[in-house]
Amino acid sequence: MFKQKTIEEAKASARRSSGNSSAAFYNNPNVRAIFYQILLVFGLGYFFYSIISNVLANMEATGIKTGFSFLGASAGYDVLMTLISFESTDTYGKIFIVGFLNTLLVSAIGIVFATILGFIFGVAAFSQNLLIRKAALVYVEIFRNIPLLLQVFFWYFAVLSALPGARQSLSLGEAIFLNVRGLYLPKMVGSDLFWVAEAALGLAIVGIFVLRRWAKTRQDETGQQFPVLNTSIAMVIGLPLLALIVTGFPFTMEYPALKGFNYFGGITVIPELMALAIALSVYTGAFIAEAVRAGVQAIPHGQTEAARSIGLKEKKIMQLIIVPQAMRVIVPLLNSEYQSLVKNSTLAAAIGYPDLFNVFVGTALNQTGQAIETIFMTIIVYFVVNMVISFLMNRFNNAVALVSR
Amino acid sequence: MAKKALFTATTLATALVASATTVQAATLDDVKARGTLTCGVSTGLAGFSEKDANGNWSGLDVDVCRAVAAAVLGGADKVQYKPLTAKERFTALASGEIDMLSRNTTWTHTRDTSLGINFAGTNYYDGASFMIMKDLGVSSATELDGANACIQAGTSTELAIADYFRENGMSYKAVTFDTSDQTRQGFESGRCDFLTSDGSQLAALRIGLANPGNAIILPEVISKEPLGPVVRQGDDQWFNIVKWSLNAMIEAEEQGVTSMNAGDMMKNGNPANKRLLGAEGELGANLGLDAEWAYRIVTQVGNYAESFERNVGMGSPLKLERGLNASWRDGGILYAPAMR
């Protein structure tokens, strides 16, 4: 406060003195301030410029290759799992994209499941049932306190590696197979009219949003409730199914089948992805559970009592009164948990899941020796991804802040 | 305002300091001052670099570290070992964390020319191969279409196998691991059908299997993998020391100088023996070392043949043949440049 005032005063006096022609312009505090700012910007610019050029010159002098031309060179090695087609003759630039997509995939899966686990166990901490309450406590304490790397190893080397070999796979109705090499699922391969069913699914999703809004307005006006959840489920399943029936089931199922060494066909979920996704979800879920518990605890007990007094059921109290208000506390915590999860996904390297860090900072760096370039590019990616998460969560935060008011 | 000016000044000063170039380090002086040689080795590979229960390292690669320490510091035991994975090794060397690398590293053009490192010779001529469980009934690499491969990440093997499968129109899945232990575990758990690496490493990994008799090594050798010690580029004296320490072991075998007879040969041997062992000539001085550098290598570590037999040959569990790694006099390609 005090500081603010003196600055204001200084500015005012500066204005006064600048009107006075006897004072030199370089005595004007505003001019000086700007001058120092410019000097600082140039100084910093020069600082970073000289660090970078110094490093590059030193690397050049010791015979280390520099520059980004390697991005156009053929990588020469293969990647275990790619979301876009990739061959060993493709470039390091493509390796970068392949790794980036794999990072996004495992992060997205992790965020979804961590959130689900977190909310279930966070709310369970307030259950009337002692057993459920204890289970929530045990979950949080166990998984929050064991180093994540150990958990990744546990799922990968202890659990998934113990599955039977390819030829002794566990199978479910000869359609789903599980073995040490992963989970094999059947895939729907659509033909000409399949788009109708896809469109129906899209329609159903849009319909749910419309329905929710309509149900809320109706309840606000008339007090009548509408079974939104059940109707939504019916829509998501029913509409596409109807479309399939009308168009005469225009698809075939592709089942995984053992050919030679491996199962081919269908969808393969590699154990490295499973282990990492499970470890990230379970670990981060424990932290989110704590965040949810903190959020719920922050709501005064009076709210629960008031809700009880108007006859709401316990489940509804949680769902309608407590959690929406608790979101104010939970969402900022969620933001940092999601960011940690993305960063923690770099543990992929420990079990060979081909995420960005593993294929680019790991293998590409090793094969090309271009440490500065690869690390720089990778840092930028994690930075941008986390900025995007922050941006989205802040918007979400604004939304829940309004709702609770 | 004064504070701001000060901050600006500091920034500028730092900028100026940062732009001064770094000094070129003389590794020999550093090593002597420290009294120990820091040598990068593998995290554990039978016969090449492995640590026993008492924390002592041994192996063919370890012997190159020991030879350099004997030459430079006078004692083969004055080595501090730094276990490194394939991925870590070049960064560790380039950053100065280690003085030299002796970790079954393949001498390739790209590594030699773009990583800021120099290969100081070859201490084992190898090639990539495949190891597979017997019960799969595979007897040739050409039957591996559609199989999964366990490979260590950051190796030249990753490149060799990609080429081989492409060339033969076959497909495979590359399952990569960071350490050789994990790679072996992946192979044993059935995550992959075969494990691929340099032949010597396959032999080392095989004896580490729960049941070595269940696995076979396929006859195909799909690449050239000359393995050797590596130093940082830009310190020619150090480069020479490492290069000639290895050559001294190879030369000693050629001359028939062993750890047993070296003392005698120094006094009574032919001129070549005397030059090698420092009784005559300037070989040590030219390296910046004393005259008995190679004498110490041979007496403390042994000549190449002794090191080979003890670590990976018939006197070891690996039981590798000399093959390509026999001296050129015995039909191999091991050959030291002239010691004069």
Ligand SMILES: N[C@@H](CCC(=O)N[C@@H](CS)C(=O)NCC(=O)O)C(=O)O
């Ligand atoms: N010679 C190849 C491969 C070297 C390599 O790392 N091989 C593995 C075989 S599984 C190994 O020795 N690993 C030992 C370790 O990681 O400590 C290269 O230079 O890239």
